[in-house]
Amino acid sequence: MTHSQESDETLASTTEPGSTEGHDATIEAVVIAEEGTTAAPAVPAPVPAPAASPSPAAFAARPKAPAATAAPAPAAAAAAPAVDLAEAAKFGRAEEDGHVFLILDGEEFPVGQYPGATKDEALAYFVRKFDEILAQVALLEQRVEAKAPTTDMNKTVVHLREQLGERTSVGDVNTALARLDALEANIKALAATERAAHDAARAVELAAREAIVAEAEAIAAEDPTSIQWKVSSSRMNELFEFWKQAQKSGMRLGRATEEGLWKRFRSARTVFDRHRRAYFSQLDNNNAAAKSAKESLIEAAEELATSTEWGFAAGEYRRLMDQWKSSPRASRKDDDALWARFRGAQDKFFAARQAANNALDEEFGANLVVKEALIAEAEALLPIKDLNSTKKALQNIRDRWEEAGKVPRNDMQRVEAGLRKVEDAVRAADEDNWRRSDPEAKARTSSALSQLEATIAGLKEDLEAAEKAGDARKVAKATDALAARQLWLEQIQKAAADFS
Structure with missing residues (x-):
């Protein structure tokens, strides 16, 4: 196996496949010649911003560049973030061949190799991977502090634990794990708060739905004979809109x-509709019966309208009116027309x-003029001086009164009272x-x-009361009496004077 092949296999074994291409440039900077010679390494590319930080698997080895391809000029690469090598040395070390080890709890764990670079560069590369984590x-x-939704937070914690457990970076793993432990507790508390808020909101929503249903059931349970159908129908429609x-x-x-x-x-809506249909069906029947009776x-x-038997017809109209009042009402429109x-x-x-x-x-x-003259003539007979002549004169007035005939209805009571x-x-x-001719008259x-x-x-008391009452x-009656x-008093007083 050549040196270049061994280096490629080492890189492949210490990184995961599927990583982003943001760090491929770092790997491509290390070009290994097939004869075992190494091109000058380029400065590693800067680590991406935390919001888009890739996983360690992003650093899987890419295919080797052709031997004839020259390495990028160091001056063209961006400067990498500075690494505190003194602090990094507490948690890892690098060998001359680019192999890097993580120091954890007194033990060393290989994390990978960065060939063709200095020990500091190799160590810095894996420290930056830890910084990404x-x-x-x-x-x-920050998300937990801002009380963001906890939907995927637990998955993120698990993923970060897995990254730390893969031993592919160099840094204070224990502190990072402690922060993850604290995060798990905070996420759990935040999730509990979310559940409580969700449960409270659900309780409010449930109460609102229950209120809609309860009111609909209350309307449906009302007595069909006393319910206000227009108002209740409108409210039931509103409740349905609220439900939707x-x-x-x-x-x-x-x-x-x-x-x-x-x-x-x-x-509830079905019961209400059934009651409404039944009520209005019965109302139609009652309306038809009421219309028939009133017709x-x-x-x-209408048969009595042309009668000239005034007294009889008036009495019949009073009887018909009593029957009308006791008859059931039809619908308002029909009843008004009837x-x-x-x-x-x-x-x-x-x-x-x-007329x-x-x-x-x-x-x-x-006739009224004649009778009013007769009343004046009769009143002229008072006070009585000669009883016999007064009686004869009054009888003559009565005879002429009867011959005069009837007077208008409104004046009848007045003229009768005058005579x-x-x-x-x-x-x-x-x-x-x-009485005065009676032996006992004087005593009486x-x-x-x-x-x-x-x-x-x-x-006099009756008259005063009637005047006050208006x-x-x-x-008139009290005045006449x-x-x-x-x-009479004048006559009796006169008679009493005669007895004395």
Whole structure:
């Protein structure tokens, strides 16, 4: 075996195949002639930056250059990083033939050969390989310090341990291994923190999904007869959109968990849709029945609309209205249309009745003038001076009252009360006259006077209360009654004076 072949085999046995080509230039600088002569070695190429540091396997031997190829001029090569040879000597040594050894725990381990170079150059070459490993260790320490994702950090630690274990570099292996031990502990702690953060985020995501499902289930469980379908349908659609968004951009929860939640959510939506369809189907049936019942009432109302039997028809309309109120409601649109038809028939009837009443009121207006004159004539009879002549005059007024005929409805109560006041006074005087002719009349007069005075006092209180309440009907009634009682009081007081 020639010297060049032996050198090539040594290089091949101390480096791994598959390394990057960044260091091939260093090997190519050593050109070994087949006759055993060696060309001047070039200055080793600089070590690449730590971010792209190759593994020791990058230094596998390349095919030998042809003998006629000259070595690159030393001046053209870049200067290699300086190596502290004094520090390097603590961890390795080199022999004259370029063989380099690692000193570890008092033992020496061959790491490779750098032929055709000085001992310092050979040792420096393998120290720089160790520095590349340290650069990767430092880079990993920076990643841990920055709390970068730990996805591939453990693999990197294993790879660096393997590189140190291959004994293909020279340096403080024990310190490097200690740094890797510390890195493993820090990576483990960082991974635990990552898992805790991941678990916390997953718990939040799971709670959000659970909230979506729980709300959907709560909506589906509502009573179909009292649920607000428009609001609930809108909310159920929103929940479905939330679910799709969570599936699209939320954290993955695991196939089994997500499928379980989806089955619950889908089941709630299915139940809700089934209840909604059933409710609206029943609502359609109820609406049809309500429409049918109210259309019958409308037909009856429309038949009465042209009736001139005012009292009978008005009573029938009241009965139909009671039935309408007790009938079930149709849909809002249908019910409004049905009510418009029913109200239209009512309005037609009552408008005709009002027109008829207005015509009668116009006709009865002349009668009102006559009766108001008769009331004034009757009131002129008071106070009574001659009972017999007063009674005859009042009877004449009554006869003419009946001949005058009806008055407008709104004035009927007023004119009747006006004549009744005079009639009550004459009647009271007549009764008083009869009592005075009775042997016991004198005794009773005093009692009647006291009772009447008490009655008048009560009527005054009623009148005052009615005025405070603003009740015009009660005010009129109390006024008429009080006026009549006061007339009676005058007559009784006069009778009492006659007895004295």
